[in-house]
Amino acid sequence: PRVKSWDLPFLYQYQGFWFPSKFFHGVINFQKHFQAKDSDIILATFPKSGATWLKPLTFTIMNRASSTLESSPLLSTFSHNLIPFLEMMIYTRYQTFSVLNDLPTPRILATHVPYTSLPPSIINSNCRIVYLCRNPLDVFISHWHFAPSVRDIPMETPLSLDEAFEIFCQGVQSFGPVWDHELGYWNASLEKSHKILFLKFEDMKENTAFHVKKLADFLGCPFTQDEETKGVIEEISKFYSFENMKKLQVHQTGIQTPTGLQNKNFFRKGKVGDWTNYLTPSMSERFQKLMEEKLGESGLMTTFSQ
Numbered sequence: 001p002r003v004k005s006w007d008l009p010f011l012y013q014y015q016g017f018w019f020p021s022k023f024f025h026g027v028i029n030f031q032k033h034f035q036a037k038d039s040d041i042i043l044a045t046f047p048k049s050g051a052t053w054l055k056p057l058t059f060t061i062m063n064r065a066s067s068t069l070e071s072s073p074l075l076s077t078f079s080h081n082l083i084p085f086l087e088m089m090i091y092t093r094y095q096t097f098s099v100l101n102d103l104p105t106p107r108i109l110a111t112h113v114p115y116t117s118l119p120p121s122i123i124n125s126n127c128r129i130v131y132l133c134r135n136p137l138d139v140f141i142s143h144w145h146f147a148p149s150v151r152d153i154p155m156e157t158p159l160s161l162d163e164a165f166e167i168f169c170q171g172v173q174s175f176g177p178v179w180d181h182e183l184g185y186w187n188a189s190l191e192k193s194h195k196i197l198f199l200k201f202e203d204m205k206e207n208t209a210f211h212v213k214k215l216a217d218f219l220g221c222p223f224t225q226d227e228e229t230k231g232v233i234e235e236i237s238k239f240y241s242f243e244n245m246k247k248l249q250v251h252q253t254g255i256q257t258p259t260g261l262q263n264k265n266f267f268r269k270g271k272v273g274d275w276t277n278y279l280t281p282s283m284s285e286r287f288q289k290l291m292e293e294k295l296g297e298s299g300l301m302t303t304f305s306q
């Protein structure tokens, strides 16, 4: 079925999730044609969970031998252009498939596709996945603000926060339901900890350096004793902080290709718990109950407490 949603004009239901109609053929092409290499790194996120943070951190960790923070291509190229979303930026256009062959090895690629809908070669090869998870309520509020900028066709009447929340609670959202998306990667990461690193936005905000180190270890690029002593981990963590990133010229003025979105739309507040400024106690109580029902004993619930 095709439904109208609060975030994008139309969504299709497929394999248990809602996919934006605009990128649906990209999802299908990605599933059908993508051939993972064992050396690939796939950055997987639900929309508005902080891919804009994870991408430069991963790129910098993996390329730090050849480029310093001051000479980084990230100062002139938005990370979403350097590390494309496969289903939205590569596979929506046939002529860009070949770009994948030209990327340097190891390739760093990104996706919003849920774990159970990933191409078989990602699951079956030795490529590695980093998943960044975020409190679904912060995801909702972030998406609520972001949505108007991604609509090509303005909605006749934009939905109120209450109406959007109602639809969100039914799981109807691009790549949603968010809880099933997060749970899919969570369960897979418990089974395959060598293949999937499951990170939480909230934990990363609390102690970025700890998670930058963990990410580097997982990526097979651990920091040397010398780097640790020199404070390289702290330097990287600070450099990619929300406040610093938002200020960069490329993020103030640039445009993301091929979507045409303004880079600055990807930097709003970068905070944990902003949802408390928008949702009433009865809305949050309702959502808490829903999460108990959906996530049950999975162990993922603790992520969502404030």
Ligand code: A3P
Pocket: 045, 046, 047, 048, 049, 050, 051, 052, 053, 138, 141, 142, 143, 145, 240, 241, 242, 243, 245, 266, 267, 268, 269, 270, 271, 274
């Ligand atoms: P908010 O709207 O809550 O501020 P995505 O990158 O997946 O599209 O997610 C965007 C969210 O990540 C936005 O959340 C954005 O502000 C936040 N974000 C972007 N860069 C960040 C950074 N360096 N540190 C923390 N959060 C960041």
